[in-house]
Amino acid sequence: MSAADIKAAGPEVSAPRAHHGDGPAPSAPRRSRWTNGPLLPYLLIAPAVVALAAVFVWPLIKTVIMSFQDVGRKELWTGEAAEWVGFEQFTNILGDGEFYDVLWRTVLFMVVCVVATMALGLFLAHAMQRMTKAVRLLLTGALIAAWSLPLLVATSIFRWFADSDYGVANMVLTKYLGLDYQGHNWWLDPKQGFFMIGAVVVWGAVPFVAVTLYAALTQVPAELEEAAELDGAGRIGVFRYVTWPVIKPVFQMVATLSVIWDFNVFGQVFLMRGNKPEPEYNLLGLYSYEKAFESNSFSQGAAIALITVLLLSGVAVYYLRQLLKIGEVE
Secondary structure, three states: OOHHHHHHHOOOOOOOOOOOOOOOOOOOOOOOOOOOOOOHHHHHHHHHHHHHHHHHHHHHHHHHHHHOEEOOHHHHHHOOOOEEOOOHHHHHHHOOHHHHHHHHHHHHHHHHHHHHHHHHHHHHHHHHHOOOHHHHHHHHHHHHHHHHOOHHHHHHHHHHHOOOOOOHHHHHHHHOOOOOOOOOOOOOOHHHHHHHHHHHHHHHHHHHHHHHHHHHHOOOOHHHHHHHHHOOOOHHHHHHHHHHHHHHHHHHHHHHHHHHHHHOOOHHHHHHOOOOOOHHHOOHHHHHHHHHHHOOOHHHHHHHHHHHHHHHHHHHHHHHHHHHHHHHHO
């Protein structure tokens, strides 16, 4: 048979396999649209979406609802329907001068902590570049250990540092610097007290910033820095025109996260003041807690929390934009 005859005869068709037995012939397996199709990715992430909704979305919805009601202890424990009061909780809060004092104190505390955190983190990241591998690994381990230390332990250590009778801070200032700080109480002056609280916040945040910025610095091409130095640029010029454009997106992202974290500081103040902070140590988180659980005005506490969310919404949008930009660059 010639090649033309084989082509005309068409492709060879294999004979169907014989079926033995009394039952019907088995059919080819059918693929479900749920297990193999466009719906599969959504099916796989559905449990995570449900968990996130239960942990974040539902509490946010309840907070919004409570802020427009008058929820007291009776309604909270008995489940009775609370009275709807509209924007009354918001008008009461925004008309209270104490709220603006707390807000200004929170913003000032956040700015100082973020600036100190980013400056120390960038300094450590640059120092890690110039260390030997063994020293860098040792420092990285110490930073991660400090970052992973529970908040309760960290605040207990710093409370010991600031103790008026046996504190390390008073001992160092008196014995080694010649200052009269024997028996000094750091908490009588809110400025000095916030210095100690800020030290806890910065100490816990610097490790994350330093390690992240060091990872960003490793992405700066060494040949570009060498070329800039050969052209006569100093260290500041190399950093400004070569290093900074590369690490700027990561720096902005970490700084934005620091703003969100430091604006919502609660545990550090609450624990450093023995679970009973004085009014002059109130930040927005503590102010909301005080209104909700000490004054039994849960709706006012929810309204303050919602105002905090609205104040940080612009920062959150900026953070998401930075994430998208980094994703586009990658």
